[in-house]
Amino acid sequence: MNNEKVAFLFPGQASQTPGMGLDLYKNSIAAREVFQEADDILGRKLSTVIFEGSKEELTRTENAQPSIATVSIAAWRAIESEMGSIQIPNFTAGHSLGEYSSLATAGSLSIKDTIDLVSKRGELMEKACNNAPGGMSAIIGIDATAVKEVCEETGTYLSNINTSNQIIIAGKKENLVNAMDLASRLGAKKAIPLPVGGAFHSGLMASAQEELNNVIDEANFEDAVVPIIANTSAEPITEKNLVRNELKNQLQNCVLWSDSIEYMIDQDVDTFYEIGPGSVLSGMIKRINSDLNVKNIGNYDQVLDYVESRS
Structure with missing residues (x-):
């Protein structure tokens, strides 16, 4: 990826907007296949919720989480398809839910297991919010x-x-x-x-984490081909058991996002790409260090901009 050091970042919940990813679906065969695969995996038309659903429907945790992950992975697949090669950044990281997307792009989780896990995560978090309001x-x-x-x-x-x-x-x-x-x-x-449904990343998510861990144990993890900066430690992990343990602790522990970005800055990362809907992470990074080069890849034009910049 040229001589600069690059990090791929993936957004979490609250980045969703109705219609997100539609131009990726229309313009990229690789992206369209991701949306179709997500529909098949879940046994329902998630793509219809993403493209045509109301803001309220899309905001529901059980919809928001697989929707954001699907759009993020679709953008990543569109990049690789247009480039004609696998893109290997120096680091990858995701904010909360986004950590799952980062695992897919780092080769640690298949798309199927990623969508399965984030869908179950959303359901269990919604259940925990009802049982332990916060x-x-x-x-x-x-x-x-x-x-x-x-x-x-x-x-x-x-x-x-x-x-x-x-x-x-x-x-x-x-x-x-x-x-x-x-x-x-x-x-x-x-x-x-904040306008959220519950107390995410806190002890009130203990029941959701416990049930989710049973699903995590059944998922197939591989060693990551790119260092993932873990939410709970702000340190790089690649070994599959460490990745699994990260997810088994993430939901009820603090997301150390600022420390994660600072770690990558210390490793001389030059450019951060936020891959997926919205620009929430880009705004955070600019507040951490306004001199950093931060770019968004959430639509097809931005995919093409990336391809042009890397060619």
């Missing part, structure tokens, strides 16, 4: 040490450390109210509830 809040303007203190005081959880001063917490809603109040008193510029 929420998430964004704390902006104070560092992780201060937010950790807030969590310890209020019975909430560190959920995502997205940048040094954009941190997501999760927990029971009454505890989050107390946490947001305390964070504001400690100097947070903003402390706002």
Whole structure:
């Protein structure tokens, strides 16, 4: 991939938009095959939900998760098809749900196992949200040490450390109210509830993680051909048992996104490609380091831009 160091990044939940990936479906045979394969794997027309469903339908966790993963993998397959070769970045990483997409592109999971797992993950998270209601809040303007203190005081959880001063917490809603109040008193510029269905990446997901682990144990993992920067450690993993263990711990532990990006920067990564719908990760990366080269590949024109830049 030329002489520059490149990382492929894959988005998580909240990146979905109705109609996403439709131009990939229309213009790339390789991408179209991914959508068709996802429909076959799930035994339902997920592609119809993605292309024609309402925002509300697409936002439901059991739809959002396989939909985002499918669009991300379709974009990746379109890239490889247009390039006529397998693309091997220096690193890959995905934010929460996006970690599953990164495993598919790194050769650790088949597309079938990836879609199966993210679909089951979405179902189990939805179930956990109903059984143990909770929420998430964004704390902006104070560092992780201060937010950790807030969590310890209020019975909430560190959920995502997205940048040094954009941190997501999760927990029971009454505890989050107390946490947001305390964070504001400690100097947070903003402390706002997020429009999500539950307390993701927290102890309230323990039941979902336990059930999901049974499915993870049945999936076939291979050693990754690209180092995956793990959500829970911000360190590279390739060995299949480490990859499996990462997924078996991810759902109830904090996503160390800022540390993951900083690790790749320390390894001299020059360019980050966000592959899939939206630009949430690109925005985070620019807040971590505004000098970084960050590009999106979520539609067919952006696939062609990538091909031109690599030719």
